[in-house]
Structures are given as structure tokens and as C-alpha cells.
Amino acid sequence: MSDFSKMGEMSSFQLGVIGALFLSVASSVSIVICNKALMSNLGFPFATTxxxxxxxxxxxxxxxxxRFHFFDAKAIDMKTVMLFGILNGVSIGLLNLSLGFNSIGFYQMTKLAIIPFTVLLETLFLKKQFSQKIKLSLLVLLGGVGIASVTDLQLNFVGTILSLLAIVTTCVGQILTNTIQKRLNVSSTQLLYQSAPFQAAILFVSGPFVDHFLTKKNVFAHKYSSIVLAFIILSCIISVSVNFSTFMVIGKTSPVTYQVLGHLKTCLVLAFGYTLLHDPFTIRNIIGILVAIIGMGLYSYFCVQDNKKKQSVDLSLASQMKDKDSTPLLGMPDKEGHEAKKSTKVSLV
Known part of the structure; x- marks a missing residue:
């Protein structure tokens, strides 16, 4: 493969990453605003269902x-897909329960803890190395999001246990999303297609019970007006892009990058909430958002620098391997010529 074709593949991969990131941010912010209107303004609080x-x-x-051949379904080991889908479904339920049992501030701290725990798991079990600069940028990012979104911190035993379980299952699920796609050579679409029924099943069965426990209301007894149905349909349509882009971002980048992106979404949602929905906003929110954006900028910059170093090392190794492979090929004509001369001498004699 020539250097030009490698560069072409690299640039198309980078465009794919940028497209996935943009789709993830746009769809996630849109669905948060839609769901906030659905739950806060229209009185539909059944998040898990x-x-x-x-x-x-x-x-x-x-x-x-x-069925219309936009992508090919790829068979994946059923046990792997089932466990993966159930794990993701359970993590969503635990996050919702964590929000129900804890204060908003402690719930935000739970979400912030996902990044350092993911870094820890990838370092211990996948032997992944994170530079000090990247760790520092993550610290700045988390500090900014904490300033912008964390308010009160009220602890209770059950809420703390649920938060810890939510952190563990979310981290493991996101790491598996990346690992399965790479090791089994499946696309984000193929993995989502295979695992979505299991995620949907676990939440469809448990969702009404979780929602009833948290809200003291029955989702099936709710009065569904035309405006509520319209927002539910809109939310479901946007969710296709959210779920698809989530798997794509984690597959093309890493679970840590996806979490960083998630905190950018948090800051954007806070900003949009103030602009469009007139939520209360303070100087603390503004400072926190600015610090978080600086942290995300630093993280992106250091990731690009590390990737460039890795690519240069890979290219130099490939060049060395190419030179090593070409050595015997260069030597073969001389050997063949020598053998030809030798055989000529023998025949002449």
C-alpha cells in the first residue's frame, strides 16, 4: 500500500470521526431538550420506559x-451479544435509580467519576497508557463540569451503592463497546443492531417498575394527549441518531473520549437551557462551562499530538519492515546470476 493511499484512508477516517462527534453532540443536545420539555413541561416523567x-x-x-441492504448484518456470538445488551440495559436503569435516590449534585459527581474509573480500568486490564498531559486536561475538564453542574452533595447508603454500581456497569459497557467492535471486526451499526433487542427487553420489562418506584405513577395509566404523543415520537426518532452515534464514537475513538464529549454536551445543555428555556444561570455556571471547554480543548490537542507521534512511529516501523523485506529480494538476482554462471561453467566442462 502506497503512502498516498494510507494518507487517504487516514483522512477519510478523521472525517468519519468528526462526523460521528458532530452527530453525537447535535442529536444528544436535541434529545435532552426534547425530553426536558416532555418531562418538565408536559408531565411525562417515565425516563426508563x-x-x-x-x-x-x-x-x-x-x-x-x-432489509434494504444499507448495511450487512454480521453474526456475533449470541452469548456475547446477550450479556453485552443486558449489561448496557442494566447500566441505564442503575443511572436512573441513582438519580432517584441521590441529589442532583451527587448524581453529577457519579457521572464525573466515570472518566477516571474508565482510565483506571483501561490502564489495569487493557494496558493502555495515558500521558500526564492528557490526565491533566481531563482534570481541568472535570473541574469545569463540576463547577458548572454540581451543587449540593447529600449522601445516603443506598444511593451511594447504586451510584457505584452505575459507574462500574457504565464503564465496563463502554469499554466492551470499543473492544467488541475492534476484536470481532464489526461496525457500530452491526453491534447496535445485534444488541439493541436485549437492551430494549431488559428496560421494557424493568422500566415501568423503576419508573413507578421513582415517581409513584403508572406509565400505563398516564393520559397521553396528542402533544405528549408527538414529543414521544420525536424523542424516539432522535434517539436513533443518539444510539447510532454513541456506538460510532466509542468504536472510532475510545470510551474516555466519549465521556469527554458527554461532558461537553452537559455544558451545551446548560447553555441551551438558559438561552431557550430560560433556566436560572449564575456566574458560577459560566466559569465552569469556560473551564470545561478549555479542558476539552486541551484533551483534544494532546490526543492529536499523541496520535501524530504514534503514526510517525508506526510509519518508521513499517519503513524498517519494508527495507528488511526488500533486502533478500535485492539479493536474489545476484544469487541467481551466480548460480547461472556456475551452471554454465558446469555445462561447458
Whole structure:
């Protein structure tokens, strides 16, 4: 493969990453605003059940796309897909329960803890190395998000246990999303298509119970007006892009990068909430968002620098391997010529 074709593949990969990041941010911010209007303004508080509907619509959409040959379904070990789907479904339920049992401030701290725990797991079990500069940029980012979003910190035993379980299952699920795609050579679409039914099933069964426990209301007894149904349908449509882009971002980058992106979304949601929904906003929110954006900028810059170093090392190794492989080929004509001369001498004699 020539250097030009390698550069072409690299640039197309970078465009794919940028597209995935943009789609993830745009769709996530849109669905948060839609769901906030649905839950806060229209009185539909059933988050876990709504998530199960999101996954059902996502699977149906992907199934239709597969039938029309937009992508090829790839068989994955059923046990792997089932455990992966159930784990992701459980992590969503635990995050919602954590929000129900804890204060908003402690819930935000739970989400912040996902990044350092993911770094720890990848370092211990996947032997992944994170430079000091990247760790520093993550610290700046987390500090900014903490300043912008964390308010009160009220601890309770059950809430703390649920938060710890939510952190562990979320981190493991996101690491597996990246690992499965790379090791089994499946695309984000193929993995989501295979695992979505299991995620939807676990949430569809448990969702009404979780929501009833948290809200003291029955999702099936709720009065569904036309405006509520319209927002539910809109939320489900946007969720297809959210779920698809989530798997794509984690597969093309890393779980840590996805979490960094998630905190950018938090800052954007806070900003949009103030601009569009007139949520209360303080100087603390502004400072926190600015610090978080600086941290994300530093993280992106240091990741690009590390990738450039890695690519230069890979190219030099490939060049060395190419030179090593070409040595015997260069030597063969001389050997063959020598053998030819030798055989000529023998025949002449």
C-alpha cells in the first residue's frame, strides 16, 4: 500500500470521526431538550420506559435499513451479544435509580467519576497508557463540569451503592463497546443492531417498575394527549441518531473520549437551557462551562499530538519492515546470476 493511499484512508477516517462527534453532540443536545420539555413541561416523567421505547424504535429502524441492504448484518456470538445488551440495559436503569435516590449534585459527581474509573480500568486490564498531559486536561475538564453542574452533595447508603454500581456497569459497557467492535471486526451499526433487542427487553420489562418506584405513577395509566404523543415520537426518532452515534464514537475513538464529549454536551445543555428555556444561570455556571471547554480543548490537542507521534512511529516501523523485506529480494538476482554462471561453467566442462 502506497503512502498516498494510507494518507487517504487516514483522512477519510478523521472525517468519519468528526462526523460521528458532530452527530453525537447535535442529536444528544436535541434529545435532552426534547425530553426536558416532555418531562418538565408536559408531565411525562417515565425516563426508563421511554429509553426502552427508544431502543425498540432504533432496532426497528436498523432492521428496515438492513432489509434494504444499507448495511450487512454480521453474526456475533449470541452469548456475547446477550450479556453485552443486558449489561448496557442494566447500566441505564442503575443511572436512573441513582438519580432517584441521590441529589442532583451527587448524581453529577457519579457521572464525573466515570472518566477516571474508565482510565483506571483501561490502564489495569487493557494496558493502555495515558500521558500526564492528557490526565491533566481531563482534570481541568472535570473541574469545569463540576463547577458548572454540581451543587449540593447529600449522601445516603443506598444511593451511594447504586451510584457505584452505575459507574462500574457504565464503564465496563463502554469499554466492551470499543473492544467488541475492534476484536470481532464489526461496525457500530452491526453491534447496535445485534444488541439493541436485549437492551430494549431488559428496560421494557424493568422500566415501568423503576419508573413507578421513582415517581409513584403508572406509565400505563398516564393520559397521553396528542402533544405528549408527538414529543414521544420525536424523542424516539432522535434517539436513533443518539444510539447510532454513541456506538460510532466509542468504536472510532475510545470510551474516555466519549465521556469527554458527554461532558461537553452537559455544558451545551446548560447553555441551551438558559438561552431557550430560560433556566436560572449564575456566574458560577459560566466559569465552569469556560473551564470545561478549555479542558476539552486541551484533551483534544494532546490526543492529536499523541496520535501524530504514534503514526510517525508506526510509519518508521513499517519503513524498517519494508527495507528488511526488500533486502533478500535485492539479493536474489545476484544469487541467481551466480548460480547461472556456475551452471554454465558446469555445462561447458
Amino acid at each position: 421511554l429509553t426502552s421505547w427508544h431502543l425498540i424504535v432504533t432496532f426497528c429502524t436498523l432492521h428496515a435499513a438492513q
